[in-house]
Amino acid sequence: MTAATAEVTTEDPHGYSARHLSVLEGLEAVRKRPGMYIGSTDSRGLAHCLWEIVDNCVDEALAGYCTHISVTMHADGSFDVGDNGRGIPVDLEPKTGLPGVELVMTRLHAGGKFGGVSYTASGGLHGVGASVVNALSARLDVEVDRDGHTHAISFRRGLPGEFADDGRPNARFKKRSGVRQVHKVAKNVTGTRTRFWPDLQIFLKDATVELDLVMDRMRQTAFLIPGLTIEVRDERGDEVVEETFRFDGGIGEFCTYLSKDAPLIDVLRLQGHGHFTETVPVLDDQGHLTPTDVERDLEVDIALRWGSGYDTVTRSFVNVIATPKGGTHVRGFEKAVVKVINDQLRAARLLKNGDEDVIRDDVQEGLTAVVTVRLPEPQFEGQTKEILGTSAATRIVSKVADRELRAIFENPPRAQKQALRAVLEKIVGAAKTRIAARTQRDNQRRKNALENSALPAKLVDCRTADDRSELFIVEGDSALGTAKLARDSEFQALLPIRGKILNVQKASVADMLKNAECAAIIQVIGAGSGRTFDIDASRYGRIILMADADVDGSHIRTLLLTLLYRYMRPMLEEGRVYAAVPPLHRIELIKPRKGQEKYVYCYSDAELRKKLVEFERKGRRWKEPVQRYKGLGEMDADQLAETTMDPRHRILRRIRVENAEEAAKTFDLLMGSDVAPRRAFITAGASELDAERIDV
Known part of the structure; x- marks a missing residue:
């Protein structure tokens, strides 16, 4: 073997010819570049x-x-x-x-x-x-x-x-x-x-x-x-x-030596062999290297054992040469083990339809494995022999490991049956832990993104940021248009939501953060959510829920309160959450006397009946029919300001948590996942409802 290096003299910087090349004969190349052969x-x-x-x-x-x-x-x-x-x-x-x-x-x-x-x-x-x-x-x-x-x-x-x-x-x-x-x-x-x-x-x-x-x-x-x-x-x-x-005892004894935790199962041995054809250079009679197809035999011997711990120990060898960085034989082993374990988990109903497959990290938790193969003229990636490169090893090792490990699980020795079940249960537990950790990590990233990203475009913000500032969470875009004209832009901000938001009492944190309306509310308030909620960082002194004065409006307020209770509870505890009280009816008086209001607003059916009886007794007439507001969007700006938004005239209901334990039970009863208690609650109160008042 020879190696050539080029050296250009300083006397003639532009001269470069064959005489400037030095030839290293035999082992001179090794001494010149030892790192190429031994790494360092x-x-x-x-x-x-x-x-x-x-x-x-x-x-x-x-x-x-x-x-x-x-x-x-x-x-x-x-x-x-x-x-x-x-x-x-x-x-x-x-x-x-x-x-x-x-x-x-x-x-x-x-x-x-x-x-x-x-x-x-x-x-x-x-x-x-x-x-x-x-x-x-x-x-x-x-x-x-x-x-x-x-x-x-x-x-x-x-x-x-x-x-x-x-x-x-x-x-x-x-x-x-x-x-x-x-x-x-x-x-x-x-x-x-x-x-x-x-x-x-x-x-x-x-x-x-x-x-x-x-x-x-x-x-x-x-x-x-x-x-x-x-x-x-x-x-x-x-x-x-x-x-x-x-x-x-061979690698079975080696596997036991490497294991530091208590065993869940005895050492398993997976042995077999396979054949492949490889094209390699072979010296012919003239001393030339000629590409030749050669039949190869590859022997596989694997010892593995699952323990009660969480560390993974995998040692791999090719003809007794350690391959600390793995290679094709390790890839074949890992592929087979993951496939067999997933099949066995589904057969044992430990994984149901729709569940994610377990991955390599789940399977290897607590696993100790020694993977060895023997074959003539293995192909390594580099002279240091840290990675096996023979491509056929992946297929053969995978086939042998799949066949032998599947046979053990499907026809286990009587003494090993319970141990194999314990292994599967441990792997499922590892998968659940991984998925939970990933979900928590994704949620945190999503929360950080919400807290650090720009405010949503649909927010109509106010000019001040002191304790007077108010955020109206408004039901529907139609009401938003009127509210823009009715508000005081100095200290009143508006955030429209579309219909009914997610019921966060039933949903997971991940689903809540994915919901556009919930995410927008958290983002606009700007104080975080859950354990990281900081009330001092809130952008507004008050949060006012403004929904229609009907059943749907009540439901929307309940959903919003559920979100605030679960993820921004300090706002409720400090009395900074309010419900606006828009009127349900408007009575237009005919020819009112001097000093009397032309319009009279009623906030419930009972109040309406009482007012009409009063006007009738006093001989005052009103325009028929009495207007019933179907939504906030039916009001003009002056009406909305006068009845709902102007601090001088409006009615607000402060929402407070006087009894946290009782509040938690109520939210769980009305909004939780358990349907039976809610059905019993509705049935028990059905007799108190006037059937004639139900909209049909």
């Missing part, structure tokens, strides 16, 4: 180098040839990794004439992971791991037990050779190619040992690999490969620390 040159990048060497040993374990791995962190800053696998080949590779171990350590994209012959499952397709570590090491020694001998080879910053002594990276070094036989071993003894000293010219001085990080990584590897023994030794501190990991 700090502790994270140093740890990645260690994982690259360890992963080669793990690949041998996956292939079934390795049962023991050792990792040692020496006091001099070097790392030693060994296994009892087959050992890296030491015979000559025919095309290059180099020993196999030298080839994989010095050539990028050289190794046994291509073509699916040596490894059916390995850590990656790239084949640059060992060679990158070699390039970034001040010294790297490899010993291979194979064919009855121990074969050794050393490297300085990627170049093969031999050091004059052992154990020091700055010892005298002589370049030479090839391996050397150190001593004999039994023919059945095989394995590889790699020790490397990170190059301080590359890595930051404070770069280190924490012991806890190594312990966690080796522990999880032992969980993922049942029967594999991994020894970790740290010689860097005052005391040597040693730990051995071996877990025969």
Whole structure:
């Protein structure tokens, strides 16, 4: 592999030709741009180098040839990794004439992971791991037990050779190619040992690999490969620390280890496999990479468990390589679990028609899952292997997880039936909590929008904002036109509403805020609503409800009072809410005497009858028929001002809450969702109503 960089001299800023290009041969590109291969040159990048060497040993374990791995962190800053696998080949590779171990350590994209012959499952397709570590090491020694001998080879910053002594990276070094036989071993003894000293010219001085990080990584590897023994030794501190990991229970045991809460259900295992065809570049006899269709087999093994807690723990792996950022295999798992859970919730009638489906966050509340897949030559997004990119994994993992999890729910073991029901109930509870939180958040946003947005265009505002100011909430646009002429624009504002507003005693907060009329009233008063209502911020000293003097008008006043009681109660408690009292009848007297009014207004049928009897007794005549107002819009401006709006003549009824508990019961009785008490109330009072007074 080569890499080219361009450098332009300062002497000739406009000159740019082929001689200005520098060519980096072999591992020079790695040393020039280490971040492209290991992510960074700090502790994270140093740890990645260690994982690259360890992963080669793990690949041998996956292939079934390795049962023991050792990792040692020496006091001099070097790392030693060994296994009892087959050992890296030491015979000559025919095309290059180099020993196999030298080839994989010095050539990028050289190794046994291509073509699916040596490894059916390995850590990656790239084949640059060992060679990158070699390039970034001040010294790297490899010993291979194979064919009855121990074969050794050393490297300085990627170049093969031999050091004059052992154990020091700055010892005298002589370049030479090839391996050397150190001593004999039994023919059945095989394995590889790699020790490397990170190059301080590359890595930051404070770069280190924490012991806890190594312990966690080796522990999880032992969980993922049942029967594999991994020894970790740290010689860097005052005391040597040693730990051995071996877990025969596999990822089921790993899932239990990761879970920190009490279990709702035992660990479930979902296992299966699938096939897919992939086009990959394969080296042909001429050494060229040729696109070739290859049949792949993908094995799926998932362990999951729901607990009583709320945290989600998901670990995913590809051929024992952790994928902390997930990838196609995790997407397939999550898709299947959400689908199966929704189907089971509806089958169990925990979700009814019209209910929202549960989502991934609901399903994963309290879930611990370990998702592993094994396949040859996985495609990762980047050399750091944090995200699986093999697209077929989504389909296969989803199919396996769907089939296995559905079978568990539909045919559960007798001991697990109640536990599975508890899981479904927990997920439904999580969904309800999420929806309630979302509703509250949306309501708050809508309230903030109401409080901060411009006043509605239909508001006819007044000029003052002191305690004298009055807001008339007027029924209908027709009455608004007359009220505009009848009002005193200095201190009287008008807000028209269309018909009957929402009954907020029955409706939710969200529905109330969505209602245009309710929102307009809250917005115009300007003091917020509910718990955030601040009476000192109110834009008006009084609120006056002005509706027609009929049954519909009474109903509208009741609806408005319900809104004020539920969401702006301090206005009622301080006596700042009034009901205007418009007249119901107008008597026009014929030839009134001097000093007598020509028009007499009556505010009820009883008052009308009393007045007519009085006029008849006094011999005063009136024009027939007596006018009955059907609405405020029938009055002209002078009449409306005189009877309803002019403070010198009008009648207002102050609405107060003398007994909050009794008021709450009354509103709930008359406006609440429970119909039966209201029906009983109406029936009980029906005998007191004069049937002849009912409009037909």
